[in-house]
Amino acid sequence: MVAREHGELAELLAALEAGGKGPDAAWTVRCAQILDMDGMCVSTQADSGELLWFSDELSTRLDDLQFTLGEGPSYEAGEHGSMSLTADLRTSSARRWTAFAPGAEELGVRSVFAFPLRLGAISVGALTGYRREPRPLADESVDAALSLCDALTLHLLSTLSPPARSARSARSARPGPYENESTHNRPSGLHRAVVHQASGMLSVELGVNLATALDRLRAYAFSHNRPIVAVSRDVVARRLQLTADCSGPGPCPGPGHSESGNR
Amino acid sequence: MNPERELSLADAFVELADTLVDEFDVIDFLQQLSVRCAQLLDVSAAAVLLAPDGEPLRPVAPFDPGSALAELLDAAADAGPALDCHLGGAPPDAPGAPGDPDAPDVTRVDLLGQGPDRWGEFVPLARRAGYTWASALPMRLRGERLGCLLLLRTDPAPPSSTDVRLGQALADAATIGLVHEQTLRAHRATGAQLRGALHSRIVIEQAKGILAARLGMGVDEAFAVLRRHARSNSRRLTEVARQVIDEGLVPAA
Numbered sequence: 001m002v003a004r005e006h007g008e009l010a011e012l013l014a015a016l017e018a019g020g021k022g023p024d025a026a027w028t029v030r031c032a033q034i035l036d037m038d039g040m041c042v043s044t045q046a047d048s049g050e051l052l053w054f055s056d057e058l059s060t061r062l063d064d065l066q067f068t069l070g071e072g073p074s075y076e077a078g079e080h081g082s083m084s085l086t087a088d089l090r091t092s093s094a095r096r097w098t099a100f101a102p103g104a105e106e107l108g109v110r111s112v113f114a115f116p117l118r119l120g121a122i123s124v125g126a127l128t129g130y131r132r133e134p135r136p137l138a139d140e141s142v143d144a145a146l147s148l149c150d151a152l153t154l155h156l157l158s159t160l161s162p163p164a165r166s167a168r169s170a171r172s173a174r175p176g177p178y179e180n181e182s183t184h185n186r187p188s189g190l191h192r193a194v195v196h197q198a199s200g201m202l203s204v205e206l207g208v209n210l211a212t213a214l215d216r217l218r219a220y221a222f223s224h225n226r227p228i229v230a231v232s233r234d235v236v237a238r239r240l241q242l243t244a245d246c247s248g249p250g251p252c253p254g255p256g257h258s259e260s261g262n263r
Numbered sequence: 264m265n266p267e268r269e270l271s272l273a274d275a276f277v278e279l280a281d282t283l284v285d286e287f288d289v290i291d292f293l294q295q296l297s298v299r300c301a302q303l304l305d306v307s308a309a310a311v312l313l314a315p316d317g318e319p320l321r322p323v324a325p326f327d328p329g330s331a332l333a334e335l336l337d338a339a340a341d342a343g344p345a346l347d348c349h350l351g352g353a354p355p356d357a358p359g360a361p362g363d364p365d366a367p368d369v370t371r372v373d374l375l376g377q378g379p380d381r382w383g384e385f386v387p388l389a390r391r392a393g394y395t396w397a398s399a400l401p402m403r404l405r406g407e408r409l410g411c412l413l414l415l416r417t418d419p420a421p422p423s424s425t426d427v428r429l430g431q432a433l434a435d436a437a438t439i440g441l442v443h444e445q446t447l448r449a450h451r452a453t454g455a456q457l458r459g460a461l462h463s464r465i466v467i468e469q470a471k472g473i474l475a476a477r478l479g480m481g482v483d484e485a486f487a488v489l490r491r492h493a494r495s496n497s498r499r500l501t502e503v504a505r506q507v508i509d510e511g512l513v514p515a516a
Contacts, residue, residue: 081462118462120469121466121469122469146455193333193337193468194337197471199469199472200474201476201482202472203473205476210469
């Protein structure tokens with residue numbers, strides 16, 4: 001990837017950071033250009049099937065087709081959490097989508113590339129792009145797409161609930177010679193092992209899925225003005241119990257939110 | 264060097280070069296590297312921190328660091344010898360870092376001789392955990408920076424230069440193994456693979472939490488249960504973690 005594209009990728013990533021303006025139609029158009037695709041869209045997990053952002057009409061029709069048929073690369077990416085890269089829909093492996101492959105070709109699409117939006121086992125949705133010509137995606141485009149997917153996932157998860165402000169984020173590492181500033185923006189604490197351990201514990205204790213459990217953690221941290229990492233440590237050490245009904249901002253009342261033994 | 268250690272070392276090198284197996288899993292591979300280093304070198308702990316292209320450094324192995332080391336590794340990803348080493352090799356002004364002509368890229372730090380403010384939380388946390396020396400060894404191949412290997416000691420004496428060089432050799436073998444594995448598979452960019460490893464790590468952490476809650480135990484014990492189940496069934500750790508999350512598997516404690 002040339003320097004100019006690196007700069008553009010950094011701009012796209014910056015829009016996804018906490019306080020950034022978030023994706024919109026123009027964002028998806030530039031995203032498709034950088035990824036060397038003819039069009040792309042971002043959709044949530046297949047069963048709720050919501051198309052969030054798209055660069056062009058054909059992307060929406062491709063998404064509609066998958067939603068109608070209940071099969072296709074975006075489904076695969078969302079369900080299995082793995083990339084689904086199809087350089088040519090006419091190859092035999094693409095024919096596993098018995099209805100989608102010919103349907104997409106009828107729309108004028110020859111390559112489809114779907115990337116999961118995920119955080120460990122939490123699946124949020126997929127980023128899907130297409131080409132009219134059958135051609136494999138270059139490694140640099142794959143890397144760029146994965147960077148965008150990580151940032152999109154955090155953006156989507158953080159827009160579900162008020163952002164948890166991590167005290168650690170203020171003290172980010174000093175920038176290295178080859179990194180741009182955005183790579184050191186760590187607003188969420190979501191790269192910490194203990195946060196994922198706490199989500200797992202909470203999901204069992206509250207009887208909710210991992211995404212909801214993470215959401216509860218963030219909501220609690222936000223409303224108590226504490227770093228999510230500190231709250232997670234308390235949960236894992238069983239110093240703190242959360243109840244299922246604590247969501248929005250403001251203090252979480254009720255006996256379930258005992259905070260005995262906090263540092 | 265005693266003969267037994269020599270044999271174990273030879274085994275370790277063979278293991279780290281062997282990424283041609285059918286079911287190669289990056290995260291298991293890096294776990295193996297950290298375990299081997301801790302066993303073979305005269306160190307108290309060994310950890311791998313990875314940074315996919317343009318991403319921040321993050322601890323990936325070992326999976327079971329214990330709470331003090333886990334906290335230290337999180338801090339090490341933000342500031343400290345590991346980050347310095349990853350970004351550009353040993354800083355010339357690092358006090359207590361005798362230059363080793365054979366390992367010029369290694370950052371070797373006397374933790375007791377550091378000002379507490381030098382690297383944010385790293386030095387205070389390391390001292391609290393009882394560590395005296397930290398050595399950060401780069402994982403690099405032809406200019407590509409994958410991350411680094413962090414070795415920690417609790418002994419007052421600095422790590423021997425033999426150990427540092429052996430550690431670097433193990434790190435190099437692992438780096439070559441990783442890069443080799445990538446070139447063998449079409450459509451698998453470096454970033455994709457390392458990113459996959461980070462997600463696998465998250466899946467394992469999520470599964471640890473779920474098991475800890477289901478079995479009423481700590482996350483470290485839960486991890487032991489997870490690992491035992493994976494070993495006795497010859498399954499990959501990430502696979503078993505997935506089963507815990509998706510299928511509600513609860514292995515016997």
